[in-house]
Amino acid sequence: MSNPLVISPKECRGLTWHPPNDLSFAAETVLLPLHAGEMAKAAASMPLGLVKEGREWQLVGVCGLERGHNLFIKQGQWLGHYRPQWLSTWPFAVTQVGEKSLVTFERDSGLLGDEEGEPFFDTEDQPSGRTAEVIATLKANHGKRQRTREALAALQRAGVIAPWPETLQRQLGMAIPGLHMVDERALAELDDEAFLALRKAQALPIAYAVNLSLAQSHLLTRLARVNPAQAEAPENLDSFFGDDKELTFDFDN
Template sequence: MTDYHVITRERHGHQYWLKPSGYRFSAGDALCPLMAQELTKAMLCLPIGFIAEGEQFLPVAVQGLMQGQNLLVAADGRWLASYIPAHYRGYPFRMASTDQGEQVLCIDEASGLLSDSAGEPFFNDDGQPAQSVLEILDFLHQIEANRQLTRRICAVLQQQGLIQPWPITVQGEHGEQNVNGLFRIDEVALNALSTEALAAVRDAGGLSVAYCQLLSMQHLSTLGTLAQAHAEAEKVRLAQESLAPEHKLDLGFMSDSGTFSFG
């Protein structure tokens, strides 16, 4: 559960915030929003698709085979891919819109990352926002600006008929699993665009988005591998819990940075 509140001097003037020690907060996210600007890095290790949001489409990182499951987070909170989506790098902060349409900075007070005595201050002694908060605000403003650009790019891809359903079947712990609700670029339609249509997609920035999505699909099989690795790790954990203390094994190797990592 999350509990976001607008950051104010009255509410947070004497508090501090802590940086997350890992990514357990994202463990239930099978999908994560991606911005156009980050796709060239995300495509190197993450499968990318589109989801429908109302009548629009937005790119997402595909992180799990079922709802509520993020295979890219290890049991100890480590992120298992070489790229971390910007959506997570701003946590526990996010931007929200007021009734007047203004953007305000919020923090998740249920994150466990607020403190009365240690960490980064929200405000300086003069009551002005601390430098660390201003840096977070600037980062989130950049994300929001790129989100609007991403929407415009996806609108052009949609107008040209380049987004189609993506039926996915992957090999998981319990055999083949179907992943529904995702979309992908129609490569045949992309190659068949007229000169004028291709120029419109190119000028909007859509070619980069299209090719990043197509190239990223090669990483989909990694999710099946990770699902099996998570299942094996859970079996070992449960077996360990059932043993008497003198018979337990040292599983410290499962916290090594290379275990179950990819990208």
């Protein structure tokens, strides 16, 4: 369960943090959050899926065949071509509380310190150094994540979200429940008004990208051969992949 620290001069007084040395923190995370702004690059590098988190749908990169083993991360290094932006901002996140967007830090990340480390704020109570860089990235992506959620909500209202094909999951040996895509037949049968609503919500590019990205699912089985629990990654990964190369902010500005 998440245990966030709200990033504010008061809450962070006397505290520091340690930027991750590598990507080992995500080695057991197989569904990486994405936003529509990075969707095209991600779809060319990994299969994408839609998963339901509470009442909302989320766009994710599918990076494993079973929970607990991210096939794209070996010894803390990323093996793929495109690296989701979430990896560069963790353990920071934006948490919505009512109408406020709060920047938070995961206390249980193991990266919180009290003396040595990166300060959260400078002497003038402004975000400092690496903290400021991460906050700038979160701010730049916040609107994109909001629009992505709105687009996925539009797909849900249209009734076109469907599970990943069972045949594909069996072929892959997939053991991750809850993966969804877009039912292309249902999408084609929408009336003009419903289809236009999806276009206005910018949901159609997501629908097409998710479905097209399933062709990248073969990478999961290939990675599973070279990156099981204790296997060494191949030295030349290019040849393996081929040519697939309380602090609040106004996030609307």
